[in-house]
Amino acid sequence: MHRRPKRLERLPEQYFVALLGRVAAEAARGGEPLVNFGRGNPEVGPPPHVIEAAQRAAADERSHGYPEFRGLPELRDAVAQRYRDFYGVEVDAEREVAVVPGTKSALVELCLVTAERGDTVLLPDPGYPDYFSAVALAGATLATFPALEPELPPARVAYLNYPSNPCAIAAPHGVFAAAVEWAERHDAAVVHDFAYGDLVFDGRRPESFLATPGAKDVGVELFSMSKSYGMAGWRLGFVVGNAELVERINLLQDHTRAGVFRAVQVAGVAALVGPQESVEDRRARYEARRDRVLAAVPGAISEGTFYVWFELPAGLTCERLLTEQRLALAPGEGFGPRGEGWARISVAVADDVVDVGLERLAEALS
């Protein structure tokens, strides 16, 4: 085969593919069952009414042909209703909501539709690894800001993520207003990744970027069904906010996709407008597990998400935890250079797995 296009060569190693491979190789060596705190994959699926809605819709004749490219109107309405009821934000379901097959693809595409080759894209470091892939595919210039002390230098677009993966911090007071002011000053765009938006702790209220005055003039928010409803495998999410950016994502999708399976969209409506107890149950479960990790790991941070972020004591590495304790964590450096020496714990695992993992971690820390 002739040589690969440069855009593929520019891609960094896919962090989670590499991590899963490393953990699987260690598991295959035999010994005590490995405990995997490395993966952020919800351990509990959606509530029964969502699954039943999908089952009924899968048997519906209307689900077999190509779906509407830009999503079911009732699904976009359900997103608008959620933004109004939960986050105090008015959005136009027609012009300000794009339906996407999970927010992972949308966050990559948002870089393609906001940054020209050579434009600067600002990312949080440490930050979600696929943001870095997005910049590489767009041929844009990467710049970063410290995720734990956000200060934005000039750029074409900035990605924000609260509650954040991997740092597990909720939006610091004033950070969204500062981002809107920054975008206005530099004629720039803001992409806020709200994938963990509903998973906040210690009495915090979910805080949408779009609730900030002026936010819709400069940016969009990514809302995912994966974490709030345990629907990561279903691949459904939304780009919400600035109508011009929503239109750009729709335009790109018109050329590259043919909508999202109708049964998944119908399930999305059931999740968004049906009983919401499962969202709070999930949030409370993660908070209780988070409490246990914070009690066991001095100096650890977690204000939301299902992660805990902590600095490894001198001499301890994720590789040693994996081989000596058979405990997999996500090594911090995979999220950017400022993550070096830190690690991410995921508590999206069953309680009995948390028990064993924390025992092993305590032994290594003592």
Ligand SMILES: Cc1ncc(COP(=O)(O)O)c(C=O)c1O
């Ligand atoms: C910060 C962040 N953003 C986006 C995503 C992608 O979510 P999805 O594509 O399932 O909507 C993830 C998934 O782990 C994430 O951690």
